[in-house]
Amino acid sequence: MKKLNIIVLFAAVMLTGCSNSGAFLSANQTIVNLNEGNYSIAATNVTGESESAYVFGLSYSTGFTATSFALARVAGSGQMYADALENLWLNYESENGSAANQRLALANVRYDTDILNLIVYSKVRLTVRADIIEFE
Known part of the structure; x- marks a missing residue:
């Protein structure tokens, strides 16, 4: 009976864990034509970062x-792309003011x-x- 408990515990540990596959890539795209001259460059090279850390895994x-x-995430939210984009907009707003009600x-x-x-760590x-563009 003890041997069965150890096997069940081992199987439970090996079959649990987490997985993160990253960005949502969609076939739907919006094409913006920038040859009309109806835009200006609001900021260039704006960055956003996010991090996640895991134990007993591979990335x-x-x-x-x-x-x-x-096996388990020990740091970060697991939504790295959303967090990085949120951080990008926060970085833009810290230098250029609020992005609300702007056509960016x-x-x-x-x-x-x-x-x-x-x-043991990943x-x-x-x-x-x-780059961030603003439409006029």
């Missing part, structure tokens, strides 16, 4: 997405990841970088 990046498989859009959006993989840092 990797495939370009647009950063994926983590781990992100252009030239780039995603960078920095991943540290150790046997840490992912996501940076979103973009």
Whole structure:
């Protein structure tokens, strides 16, 4: 009976954990034509960052997405792209004032990841970088 309890406990530990697969990539796109001259560049090279850390896992990046498989998340919210974009807008507002009621859009959006993989610890840092344009 003791052996069965150990096997069940081992299976439960091995089959639980967390997974994060990153950005929501949609086939729907809005195309903005910037050759009309009806816009100005509000800010360039604005960045936003987020981090997550995991134990007993592995993280990797495939370009647009950063994926983590781990037993447990020990830091960060797990919503790295949403957090990074929120941080980007906070950074923009700290330099340029409120973005509310303005016609702003992100252009030239780039995603960078920095991943540290150790046997028992994995840490992912996501940076979103973009230019912000304002339509007149």
